[in-house]
Amino acid sequence: MSEPDDCLERTYRSLAREEPPASLDARVLAAARRAVARPSLARRWGVPVSLAALLVLAIGVTLEMQHEERGVESSTPEEPAASATRAAPEPQSAPLNAPAAHEAPATRELAKPFAGAPAAEPSRSNLAPQATRVQPAPMAPPPAAERRFAGPAASMAKRSAAGASADAMTRSPSPVDELEKIAKLRESGRDAEADRALDEFRKRFPDYRIDEATWERVKPR
Amino acid sequence: MEPADEELMLSYARGEARAFEALYTRHKGALYRFVLRSTKTAGEAEELAQEIWMRVIGARASYEPRAKFTTWLFSIAHNRLVDHWRAKGLALVSLDDGGEDDDPPAEPAAGPEAEPERALEAAQVARRLAEAIAALPFAQREAFLLHREGGLTAAEIARATGTNEEAAKSRVRYAMKKLREAIGDE
Numbered sequence: 001m002s003e004p005d006d007c008l009e010r011t012y013r014s015l016a017r018e019e020p021p022a023s024l025d026a027r028v029l030a031a032a033r034r035a036v037a038r039p040s041l042a043r044r045w046g047v048p049v050s051l052a053a054l055l056v057l058a059i060g061v062t063l064e065m066q067h068e069e070r071g072v073e074s075s076t077p078e079e080p081a082a083s084a085t086r087a088a089p090e091p092q093s094a095p096l097n098a099p100a101a102h103e104a105p106a107t108r109e110l111a112k113p114f115a116g117a118p119a120a121e122p123s124r125s126n127l128a129p130q131a132t133r134v135q136p137a138p139m140a141p142p143p144a145a146e147r148r149f150a151g152p153a154a155s156m157a158k159r160s161a162a163g164a165s166a167d168a169m170t171r172s173p174s175p176v177d178e179l180e181k182i183a184k185l186r187e188s189g190r191d192a193e194a195d196r197a198l199d200e201f202r203k204r205f206p207d208y209r210i211d212e213a214t215w216e217r218v219k220p221r
Numbered sequence: 222m223e224p225a226d227e228e229l230m231l232s233y234a235r236g237e238a239r240a241f242e243a244l245y246t247r248h249k250g251a252l253y254r255f256v257l258r259s260t261k262t263a264g265e266a267e268e269l270a271q272e273i274w275m276r277v278i279g280a281r282a283s284y285e286p287r288a289k290f291t292t293w294l295f296s297i298a299h300n301r302l303v304d305h306w307r308a309k310g311l312a313l314v315s316l317d318d319g320g321e322d323d324d325p326p327a328e329p330a331a332g333p334e335a336e337p338e339r340a341l342e343a344a345q346v347a348r349r350l351a352e353a354i355a356a357l358p359f360a361q362r363e364a365f366l367l368h369r370e371g372g373l374t375a376a377e378i379a380r381a382t383g384t385n386e387e388a389a390k391s392r393v394r395y396a397m398k399k400l401r402e403a404i405g406d407e
Contacts, residue, residue, distance in 0.1 A: 006406070007401070007404065007406035008350075008397060008400055008401050008404065008406055011343075011346050011347055011350045011404055011406075012350060012369055014343060014347045015347055015350065015351055017250065017254070018250075018253060018254050018257055019249070019250050019253060020249050020250070020253040020267065020270055021267065024253075024267050024270060024271055025245070025249065027271060028245060028249075028271060028274045028275070028278075029241075029242060029245060031274075031275060031278055032233070032238055032241040032242070032245070032274075032278050033238045035278050035279075035281070036233065036236040036237070036238050036241075036281075037238075038236070202276065202300075202301075202304070203275075203276060203279040203280070204279075204280075204283075205280075206276035206277070206279065206280045206297045206300065206301075207280075207293060207296045207297050207300060208300070209296075209300060209303075209383045210300075215307060219307060219308070220308060
């Protein structure tokens with residue numbers, strides 16, 4: 001774009017080569033080190049250890065309940081009421097030797113995530129059959145790529161949808177969504193919150209360019 | 222061979238503080254001068270430069286080397302400056318004024334300023350240049366400084382400032398034309 005040795009270039013190079021003060025260097029470098037400082041041993045291992053303990057506990061409770069249930073099952077043939085129930089034909093009954101059929105509904109609920117058992121199974125003893133009904137799975141959030149490249153219009157439409165707030169909780173909001181939230185805070189006069197949100201926005205999306213029209217809606221008052 | 226800026230930033234994102242130190246040392250001067258010559262006061266420049274670097278630190282986890290590191294760095298600087306001017310209620314648009322004529326051909330390089338009068342004259346020319354830079358419209362000054370201090374090409378300036386390449390070229394060209402006029406290098 002310019003000749004390397006022209007007069008303008010030489011004169012520009014003769015201008016003072018200001019450098020940031022040492023105090024600024026120290027502040028920036030200290031912040032950079034703090035940001036990546038390794039957490040203490042307790043903080044590093046706290047979460048994994050807690051999760052492992054929780055997993056062990058859940059498995060233990062599940063196994064214990066299965067064990068207790070087998071004990072109950074072995075005594076049922078002597079009970080006349082239970083025998084009568086079994087005598088009635090029931091085409092949808094699971095085979096008696098199927099492990100899941102021996103579990104109480106509560107046990108099955110606990111065991112599901114670990115055993116990968118099917119969600120629905122017929123109840124042999126007709127006890128609360130609705131408890132075993134298949135519950136519809138919650139709607140999965142849209143794929144990340146779809147969310148990222150959705151245009152502003154799509155985002156606006158999504159926001160106006162009835163389930164928008166629940167959806168927003170399960171996904172990371174886009175810059176457009178974030179700015180819209182800030183604009184709404186401004187509109188409702190919650191300027192302190194909007195200021196904080198704008199500050200946070202700039203930290204999260206430092207190279208995102210806010211267009212003039214949006215800026216007018218989100219700018220500090 | 223020294224690692225590229227992008228590698229350093231990725232290393233920093235993985236937790237290597239030394240990588241950031243190398244990156245900071247490499248670019249702190251250019252960024253500081255870019256901000257200083259855009260804001261004019263050292264106090265403001267210091268504050269803004271710190272905020273820009275803090276944003277770099279804060280965005281380390283989401284950093285992806287989709288462009289040169291300096292393009293990314295100066296786009297953050299551009300956004301911060303725009304916010305700064307907007308907060309002060311200053312207009313940003315008075316761009317690309319002037320004709321469409323090409324830059325005049327460059328003068329041949331002058332010899333070394335051996336005599337005291339020549340040194341004095343050079344200092345005066347440098348002062349006129351500094352004043353002319355300060356008097357440029359925001360977008361032209363920014364484009365010129367991104368080119369001179371950031372070493373960005375027209376395409377990179379366009380990317381950093383959210384404009385197109387032709388507009389970026391044009392801003393640099395008009396800025397240089399005015400600066401040459403100011404120092405009598407026409």
